[in-house]
Amino acid sequence: MSSVSLRNIVKRFADFTAVHPMFLDIPEGSFVTLLGPSGCGKTTTLRMIAGLLDPTEGEISIGEQLVNNIPMHKRNLGIVFQNYALFPHKTIHDNVAFGLKYRNVSDAEVKRRVEDVLELVQLPDVGSRYPNQLSGGQQQRIALARAIVIKPDVLLLDEPLSALDANLRENMRIELKRIQEKTGITTVFVTHDQSEALAMSDKLVVMSEGRIEQVGAPKDVYDNPESSFVADFLGTSNIIDVNCESADKSGVCVDAKHLGSVCLPREKARNASAGLAAKLVIRAEKLYLVAADTPSDLRSSVEGVVETVDYQGQAVRYFVRVGDLQLQALNMIDNQPFNEGDTVSLRFRPQDCVALKGEG
Amino acid sequence: MARETREARQPWLLLAPALTTIFFLLVVPVLFVVVYSFWLRTANGSDQPGFYMTNWAEVVTDPFYRDILFNTLKIAAVTTFLCALLGYPTAYFIARSRGNKAMLLMLLMLPFWISYIIRTMSWINILGVSGALNSLLLSLGVIETPLQLLYNEATVVLGLVHFLLPFMVLNIYVSVEGIDETLEDAACSLGSTRWQSFLEVTLPLSLPGLAAGGLLCFVLAAGTYITPLVLGGPTDAMFANLVFEAIITQLDWPLGSALSLVLVAVLGALVFIYNRFFGMAQLMKGLS
Numbered sequence: 001m002s003s004v005s006l007r008n009i010v011k012r013f014a015d016f017t018a019v020h021p022m023f024l025d026i027p028e029g030s031f032v033t034l035l036g037p038s039g040c041g042k043t044t045t046l047r048m049i050a051g052l053l054d055p056t057e058g059e060i061s062i063g064e065q066l067v068n069n070i071p072m073h074k075r076n077l078g079i080v081f082q083n084y085a086l087f088p089h090k091t092i093h094d095n096v097a098f099g100l101k102y103r104n105v106s107d108a109e110v111k112r113r114v115e116d117v118l119e120l121v122q123l124p125d126v127g128s129r130y131p132n133q134l135s136g137g138q139q140q141r142i143a144l145a146r147a148i149v150i151k152p153d154v155l156l157l158d159e160p161l162s163a164l165d166a167n168l169r170e171n172m173r174i175e176l177k178r179i180q181e182k183t184g185i186t187t188v189f190v191t192h193d194q195s196e197a198l199a200m201s202d203k204l205v206v207m208s209e210g211r212i213e214q215v216g217a218p219k220d221v222y223d224n225p226e227s228s229f230v231a232d233f234l235g236t237s238n239i240i241d242v243n244c245e246s247a248d249k250s251g252v253c254v255d256a257k258h259l260g261s262v263c264l265p266r267e268k269a270r271n272a273s274a275g276l277a278a279k280l281v282i283r284a285e286k287l288y289l290v291a292a293d294t295p296s297d298l299r300s301s302v303e304g305v306v307e308t309v310d311y312q313g314q315a316v317r318y319f320v321r322v323g324d325l326q327l328q329a330l331n332m333i334d335n336q337p338f339n340e341g342d343t344v345s346l347r348f349r350p351q352d353c354v355a356l357k358g359e360g
Numbered sequence: 361m362a363r364e365t366r367e368a369r370q371p372w373l374l375l376a377p378a379l380t381t382i383f384f385l386l387v388v389p390v391l392f393v394v395v396y397s398f399w400l401r402t403a404n405g406s407d408q409p410g411f412y413m414t415n416w417a418e419v420v421t422d423p424f425y426r427d428i429l430f431n432t433l434k435i436a437a438v439t440t441f442l443c444a445l446l447g448y449p450t451a452y453f454i455a456r457s458r459g460n461k462a463m464l465l466m467l468l469m470l471p472f473w474i475s476y477i478i479r480t481m482s483w484i485n486i487l488g489v490s491g492a493l494n495s496l497l498l499s500l501g502v503i504e505t506p507l508q509l510l511y512n513e514a515t516v517v518l519g520l521v522h523f524l525l526p527f528m529v530l531n532i533y534v535s536v537e538g539i540d541e542t543l544e545d546a547a548c549s550l551g552s553t554r555w556q557s558f559l560e561v562t563l564p565l566s567l568p569g570l571a572a573g574g575l576l577c578f579v580l581a582a583g584t585y586i587t588p589l590v591l592g593g594p595t596d597a598m599f600a601n602l603v604f605e606a607i608i609t610q611l612d613w614p615l616g617s618a619l620s621l622v623l624v625a626v627l628g629a630l631v632f633i634y635n636r637f638f639g640m641a642q643l644m645k646g647l648s
């Protein structure tokens with residue numbers, strides 16, 4: 001187990017820059033997720049840590065050691081590839097034991113460690129089978145077993161769950177987290193799936209177009225997005241252009257046009273300054289629809305008309321028209337959802353909103 | 361029920377044209393050759409129909425034929441080995457290169473646009489007494505009299521390798537191309553060097569292609585008569601040259617038939633053995 005640190009890492013392919021100067025610390029024993037849309041440079045970053053790609057600039061250290069010039073096979077990493085990359089011509093036992101062959105481990109020790117790790121991934125009896133005789137989920141577990149049996153300093157996972165179907169994916173996610181906690185291996189996990197990222201990580205790294213947008217604990221990043229990209233990418237948000245009316249130590253008030261004036265606590269509007277444009281972020285699940293005539297104890301309350309109803313079983317997503325704004329609201333269903341055309345009252349708490357610095 | 365029989369019949373209907381062609385253009389002529397091999401050539405030059413074992417007795421007992429057969433198999437084996445040695449890195453390089461694979465493959469096929477005989481004869485211009493190599497060495501003053509480079513077993517092998525290398529490369533290329541590149545990355549991440557990863561993963565997985573290329577090279581090399589004719593010396597005749605000699609020069613069709621059947625039988629046995637192995641390789645492929 002070791003920490004990983006990236007110092008000023010840049011990766012260029014010919015004249016295309018896939019990763020812009022990047023600094024990142026991955027603490028020992030932590031579970032860090034690189035999250036971002038497809039093509040944002042997650043795999044490239046992971047491959048540089050793995051030694052499959054050389055960074056164009058910058059330094060990568062694992063533990064205390066600078067690894068830029070250390071070839072992959074000497075880095076002692078466990079890698080789980082998206083397509084599992086199990087050796088089709090070797091049995092499961094030989095697949096898992098592969099890395100031990102290069103590590104001066106006695107035969108008895110190999111046997112014991114392979115058995116232990118197959119136990120850990122809950123597939124104790126498949127040693128003599130071949131990879132194509134296992135299901136996708138089982139192959140996934142074997143790929144993980146093969147990567148951790150060598151006691152790697154760092155475990156690297158590139159979208160390991162994306163090839164599984166939805167149910168299996170959620171089970172494997174819990175399983176993977178359990179195994180990571182049990183072994184305590186420093187883990188870097190790459191995904192474009194925000195629910196995976198939020199559920200599993202100690203530290204979330206949101207990336208966009210080769211740059212880190214925000215780093216933090218999942219809840220911090222979710223509750224306090226620092227850019228409209230993060231607000232938009234994580235969950236569903238209404239992002240409204242507003243003007244900042246006043247800002248002082250205690251709070252910030254913005255003029256949100258049809259939504260009236262909204263006053264947020266200062267920590268929800270760190271970068272807003274009076275007189276400038278700003279963006280107000282209201283999470284869809286923090287925007288509540290109530291019948292138009294319900295008496296209100298919330299200050300922020302406006303009327304709107306339901307335009308579209310997207311029924312999802314336990315919840316419903318509404319598209320509501322308020323003047324020239326279309327807002328999304330994601331509400332649990334109590335008894336009867338609203339219908340298209342209903343006039344409703346919109347409620348939200350200002351402290352649930354975030355104000356970001358506007359562009360330009 | 362009716363539908364099932366129709367479905368069972370369909371493959372045969374689709375195969376019918378090919379099977380008919382093979383039957384009339386391959387099976388029937390070979391049967392003629394079999395019949396011919398039992399006839400006898402008389403002193404006056406005509407063929408006497410009948411059932412004589414004379415030709416077969418000569419072919420089987422005369423050590424002259426046996427020695428040439430062994431030499432032929434040896435030349436084919438050496439050629440196949442060299443093709444594999446030269447072809448594997450080439451095929452691997454093409455399969456793993458990014459972008460311009462189509463162009464590389466086209467370059468590989470380019471020699472096929474020129475007749476095989478012309479390609480073989482081109483070596484005379486390169487290695488002959490007044491060929492390119494001798495001229496160069498003479499003008500550089502390295503040698504004073506031209507070297508006799510041509511017309512030996514080595515040049516026969518050279519010509520065969522030149523002719524057969526693309527077949528080997530193509531077969532290996534197809535199988536390496538089908539192997540997931542991340543398998544080697546995975547092996548490296550587990551601690552093996554690039555070379556060890558290749559030996560552990562890519563090489564065993566590409567054996568079916570190597571075997572297919574090997575069989576093709578061996579059979580084509582063992583059956584050739586043009587290369588030894590053009591590039592070999594008087595003692596470098598291969599088995600097919602005997603057939604050529606018997607039929608074209610001596611007009612002894614019965615003897616030529618018996619000789620050619622010997623070659624067919626030996627190569628057929630080889631294909632049979634290979635098939636056993638190939639079946640196993642297929643089995644392994646099926647496991648992947």
Ligand SMILES: Nc1ncnc2c1ncn2[C@@H]1O[C@H](COP(=O)(O)OP(=O)(O)O)[C@@H](O)[C@H]1O
Pocket residue numbers: 013016018036037038039040041042043044045
């Ligand atoms: N070998 C390469 N050559 C050129 N461009 C590449 C190469 N690998 C990745 N890229 C580009 O770099 C960008 C980031 O890719 P990648 O790291 O794979 O994204 P992600 O894993 O986040 O989906 C993409 O635009 C991709 O096209």
Ligand SMILES: [Mg+2]
Pocket residue numbers: 039042043044
């Ligand atoms: Mg990727």
